[in-house]
Amino acid sequence: xxxxxxAPVPPPGGETPGDRVVLDAEDISRALTRMAHQILEANRxxxxxxxxxxPSRGVPLAHRLAAAIAAAxxxxxxxxxxxxxxxxxxxxxxxxxxxxxxxxxxxLPVSVDGAVVVxxxxxxFSGRTVRAALDALxxxxxxxxxxxxxxxxxxxxxxxxxxxxxxxNLPTAADERVxxxxxxxxxxxxxxxxxxxxxxxxxxx
Amino acid sequence: xxxxxxxxxxxxxTRVGGLADEGGDLLVRDGVLLDPAEAGRDGSRxxxxxxxxxxxxxxxxxxxxxxxxEPGREDAETVAxxxxxxxxxxxxxxxxxxxxxxxxxxxxxxxxxxALGEQAGLGAxxxxxxxxxxxxxxxxxxxxxxARTGVRVFSDDGHCVSDARLMxxxxxxxxxxxxxxxxxxxxxxLAGPDAxxxxxxxxxxxxxxxxxxxxxxxxxxxxVQLAALTRSRLHVCHxxxxxxxxxLRWAKQRYPQADxxxxxxxxxLLLTTDLLAGYDPTFKVNPPLRPAEDVEAVxxxxxxxxxxxxxxxxAPHARHDKEHAFADAAFGMVGLETALGVVVETxxxxxxxxxxxxxxxxxxxxxxIARLTDQGRRLAxxxxxxxxxxxxxxxxxxxxxxxxSLSRNNPWHGRELPDPVVATVAxxxxxxxR
Amino acid sequence: xxxxxxxADVDAATANRxxxxxxxxxxxxxxxxxxxxxxxxxxxxxxFFEDSTxxxxxxxxxxxxxxxxxxxxxxxxxxxxxxESLRDTVQTVAAMGVDAMxxxxxxxxxxxxxxxxxRAQIVNAGDGTHEHPTQALxxxxxxxxxxxxxxxxxxxxxxxxxxxxxxxxGDITHSRVARSNVLLLTTLGVRVVLVAPxxxxxxxxxxxxxxxxxxxxxxIAEADAVxxxxxxxxxxxxxxxxxxxxxxxxxxxxxxxxxALRPGTAICHPGPMNRGLEISADAADAxxxxxxxxxxxxxxxxxxxxxxxxxxxxxxxxQGGQG
Numbered sequence: 001x002x003x004x005x006x007a008p009v010p011p012p013g014g015e016t017p018g019d020r021v022v023l024d025a026e027d028i029s030r031a032l033t034r035m036a037h038q039i040l041e042a043n044r045x046x047x048x049x050x051x052x053x054x055p056s057r058g059v060p061l062a063h064r065l066a067a068a069i070a071a072a073x074x075x076x077x078x079x080x081x082x083x084x085x086x087x088x089x090x091x092x093x094x095x096x097x098x099x100x101x102x103x104x105x106x107x108l109p110v111s112v113d114g115a116v117v118v119x120x121x122x123x124x125f126s127g128r129t130v131r132a133a134l135d136a137l138x139x140x141x142x143x144x145x146x147x148x149x150x151x152x153x154x155x156x157x158x159x160x161x162x163x164x165x166x167x168x169n170l171p172t173a174a175d176e177r178v179x180x181x182x183x184x185x186x187x188x189x190x191x192x193x194x195x196x197x198x199x200x201x202x203x204x205x
Numbered sequence: 206x207x208x209x210x211x212x213x214x215x216x217x218x219t220r221v222g223g224l225a226d227e228g229g230d231l232l233v234r235d236g237v238l239l240d241p242a243e244a245g246r247d248g249s250r251x252x253x254x255x256x257x258x259x260x261x262x263x264x265x266x267x268x269x270x271x272x273x274x275e276p277g278r279e280d281a282e283t284v285a286x287x288x289x290x291x292x293x294x295x296x297x298x299x300x301x302x303x304x305x306x307x308x309x310x311x312x313x314x315x316x317x318x319x320a321l322g323e324q325a326g327l328g329a330x331x332x333x334x335x336x337x338x339x340x341x342x343x344x345x346x347x348x349x350x351x352a353r354t355g356v357r358v359f360s361d362d363g364h365c366v367s368d369a370r371l372m373x374x375x376x377x378x379x380x381x382x383x384x385x386x387x388x389x390x391x392x393x394x395l396a397g398p399d400a401x402x403x404x405x406x407x408x409x410x411x412x413x414x415x416x417x418x419x420x421x422x423x424x425x426x427x428x429v430q431l432a433a434l435t436r437s438r439l440h441v442c443h444x445x446x447x448x449x450x451x452x453l454r455w456a457k458q459r460y461p462q463a464d465x466x467x468x469x470x471x472x473x474l475l476l477t478t479d480l481l482a483g484y485d486p487t488f489k490v491n492p493p494l495r496p497a498e499d500v501e502a503v504x505x506x507x508x509x510x511x512x513x514x515x516x517x518x519x520a521p522h523a524r525h526d527k528e529h530a531f532a533d534a535a536f537g538m539v540g541l542e543t544a545l546g547v548v549v550e551t552x553x554x555x556x557x558x559x560x561x562x563x564x565x566x567x568x569x570x571x572x573x574i575a576r577l578t579d580q581g582r583r584l585a586x587x588x589x590x591x592x593x594x595x596x597x598x599x600x601x602x603x604x605x606x607x608x609x610s611l612s613r614n615n616p617w618h619g620r621e622l623p624d625p626v627v628a629t630v631a632x633x634x635x636x637x638x639r
Numbered sequence: 640x641x642x643x644x645x646x647a648d649v650d651a652a653t654a655n656r657x658x659x660x661x662x663x664x665x666x667x668x669x670x671x672x673x674x675x676x677x678x679x680x681x682x683x684x685x686x687f688f689e690d691s692t693x694x695x696x697x698x699x700x701x702x703x704x705x706x707x708x709x710x711x712x713x714x715x716x717x718x719x720x721x722x723e724s725l726r727d728t729v730q731t732v733a734a735m736g737v738d739a740m741x742x743x744x745x746x747x748x749x750x751x752x753x754x755x756x757x758r759a760q761i762v763n764a765g766d767g768t769h770e771h772p773t774q775a776l777x778x779x780x781x782x783x784x785x786x787x788x789x790x791x792x793x794x795x796x797x798x799x800x801x802x803x804x805x806x807x808x809g810d811i812t813h814s815r816v817a818r819s820n821v822l823l824l825t826t827l828g829v830r831v832v833l834v835a836p837x838x839x840x841x842x843x844x845x846x847x848x849x850x851x852x853x854x855x856x857x858x859i860a861e862a863d864a865v866x867x868x869x870x871x872x873x874x875x876x877x878x879x880x881x882x883x884x885x886x887x888x889x890x891x892x893x894x895x896x897x898x899a900l901r902p903g904t905a906i907c908h909p910g911p912m913n914r915g916l917e918i919s920a921d922a923a924d925a926x927x928x929x930x931x932x933x934x935x936x937x938x939x940x941x942x943x944x945x946x947x948x949x950x951x952x953x954x955x956x957x958q959g960g961q962g
Contacts, residue, residue: 090677100951103660139672406843412747412769412818415842484748528726530746532767
């Protein structure tokens with residue numbers, strides 16, 4: 001029952017031909033701060049917000065967003081925006097096309113019924129992950145509204161899905177790969193574009 | 206065998222059985238061996254030649270123990286198909302066990318089996334009579350009436366004559382007509398009908414009901430003493446354990462006047478318990494396959510004569526009787542066609558026995574035990590033309606589908622073994638030729 | 640892995656992955672919608688040659704909550720007596736286009752044979768006196784929770800099985816639960832002590848990598864969990880021990896033995912229990928009895944197993960699971 005984890009990633013820092021860093025740690029941090037403000041503005045405050053990160057990298061991003069929201073609105077109770085993880089593995093439409101996938105945790109500290117759930121993920125690409133997340137969320141309850149926040153929107157949508165809050169729009173070729181690495185999961189904060197033939201990356205959907 | 210118009214001239218073979226220096230050519234006419242100088246002298250007779258250069262000529266093999274399933278289970282084997290398989294295995298006589306449906310426990314049933322064998326015309330098919338009526342271990346079958354039809358070997362094989370008193374009476378009774386009781390040694394209280402795996406590490410691990418070695422050797426220990434007590438003839442079927450060998454060795458020394466013989470099957474000479482790990486019922490047999498130490502012990506016993514003979518326990522089964530869960534599947538494996546090859550592999554190639562010993566164990570001794578006077582004879586002028594030509598070096602991969610038997614429960618499938626039998630001549634008739 | 644035939648098919652990493660997912664599945668059972676879509680379009684047949692309402696229901700619910708189509712076939716008495724072979728039965732069911740068969744059979748090894756005869760994936764739901772790997776998984780899952788809670792308030796940091804001793808008590812010879820538990824618990828690094836009268840110890844048990852004793856009281860003094868095995872009715876008259884009373888005195892988890900347990904020692908029983916024989920009412924209903932937790936864990940663990948086996952693509956699966 002061997003289940004592959006994340007595919008190997010190139011070592012942090014260095015650049016190889018066909019492989020460039022497009023966001024560094026500071027860029028990521030600025031983007032998240034901006035997104036936090038946008039979320040607060042769109043929601044007119046933090047009331048009723050629930051942040052649901054999609055494993056694996058959406059989860060630390062959701063927690064960082066929660067921290068940014070708390071920093072943006074100190075003393076407003078925003079320091080305790082309920083934040084958790086929403087695993088979508090079992091809802092994917094491509095389970096049958098690869099070995100059994102590892103399932104991540106689903107942990108939301110509060111009920112999603114009536115809440116404004118912000119789905120948080122690292123990269124928005126085909127939109128299929130978000131589609132799966134909407135289904136997964138529907139089985140947990142009935143949110144008042146669902147919003148989508150992504151660090152990077154790289155285009156090439158295959159479904160009618162659009163992000164509400166985007167850290168960075170990144171035009172890419174379809175065969176390029178966008179690699180988000182975070183200190184919590186990868187030991188470094190950066191976003192890279194890897195050209196075809198470059199280092200292998202985890203599969204993006 | 207009646208008058209014929211064809212002679213068979215076998216040229217160049219080396220005779221085994223104390224006659225190696227007699228020259229190689231053999232002339233077969235009207236079921237008898239003649240002086241080869243006679244070949245072609247009578248122009249009215251057709252002459253068929255077999256070039257046997259490099260081959261051995263041995264007395265036809267005799268199988269003390271096979272199951273031909275007719276009457277009753279003609280879907281698994283008939284006397285004719287079993288006899289054909291036997292001929293291909295080099296046998297010129299087989300003894301058919303009594304556990305058919307109905308059981309061979311009357312003179313009529315015995316005559317029927319013998320007649321079916323004569324119809325097939327592929328060598329002698331000799332019925333074994335049941336010891337007890339219906340093999341139920343309670344009352345003696347009509348041993349004397351069966352003996353009047355020529356039956357000399359009696360066995361409840363498949364069941365042990367476990368009742369000591371019945372065993373004693375059977376041994377005593379058959380003395381009157383020089384019969385022998387062939388015992389399936391299995392104490393049913395120690396190894397009941399569910400027992401299907403040698404009791405040991407493998408049975409414990411696989412969760413299969415154990416068949417302890419002691420269930421065999423304790424019965425043998427009892428029976429050898431009953432044989433001595435009754436001054437009768439005991440033959441122990443399919444000896445499978447080192448303990449049994451020790452008991453037999455002791456008994457033959459302790460009771461030198463007693464006529465105690467024993468057989469081992471080819472599968473117990475080579476196959477071991479660990480083959481059961483995949484739960485393939487092909488390897489389910491009774492007595493069960495034993496660990497390597499036992500295999501070694503029965504080989505040594507066959508080499509030194511503690512075990513007298515090889516007998517196949519050929520047990521054909523229809524697929525639907527074998528393809529059950531292991532515990533539910535039928536016991537037994539086919540073996541007539543591969544028997545000599547396994548003996549060569551385990552005894553000759555290992556240096557444990559020479560061809561003289563092989564001939565004793567597969568022909569001369571079984572013929573003597575079964576009192577078959579025209580079998581197992583030295584290949585001398587005037588003797589019955591009952592012989593097998595063997596190529597001592599040929600090998601082949603066994604294919605279960607390539608068989609004259611009706612059944613495919615072949616534990617040797619896919620295994621490379623010696624493939625020695627080139628031709629079989631039973632009472633002057635060529636019953637198999639490769 | 641292609642099939643789950645034996646607890647030996649599961650290494651420690653795989654077991655922990657099954658347990659981790661089972662934790663998630665246990666959470667799903669508290670949701671308003673208990674169903675996950677992971678096995679949509681997969682067909683799972685519960686092929687039971689022997690009655691077991693408990694195990695069958697558990698597999699049935701597990702499959703259904705993963706959205707598989709689950710069909711129950713009771714093949715009891717269909718084989719030997721009616722002339723249909725096991726192979727016929729298995730291949731007939733396989734011909735209906737099933738993805739997996741969950742097989743329970745009174746004869747040891749039947750799932751191994753079935754795996755030779757069909758392309759369907761096989762889960763052993765108990766074979767004869769041989770193995771019951773999902774029971775071992777759910778037992779170990781229950782123990783993992785218990786040990787974690789006992790160790791450090793539920794932290795997942797340290798190995799919950801390290802340094803633990805589990806006593807397995809009763810009819811080892813005829814117990815598929817015991818065989819699978821010995822295999823899995825030793826894989827997980829647990830010290831296993833088998834406690835039984837010598838008549839109920841299988842031959843070769845000394846090669847199993849566990850300890851064996853007839854002294855239940857001594858074993859209790861060291862045990863972090865005692866796992867009581869059911870004494871089958873037919874063994875009571877089979878001459879394996881003189882009387883039920885004598886069995887209870889020697890090998891039952893009596894009130895006195897419950898009192899002698901170390902604090903926190905878990906009490907397990909795969910059920911159904913013979914109260915008053917191998918387990919006293921005091922033991923079954925004690926605060927540290929995990930008997931009901933074991934039952935509750937059954938569905939979650941079986942969901943996890945079914946997902947691990949059937950959640951991926953067929954091609955990968957048929958290549959023997961090289962991921």
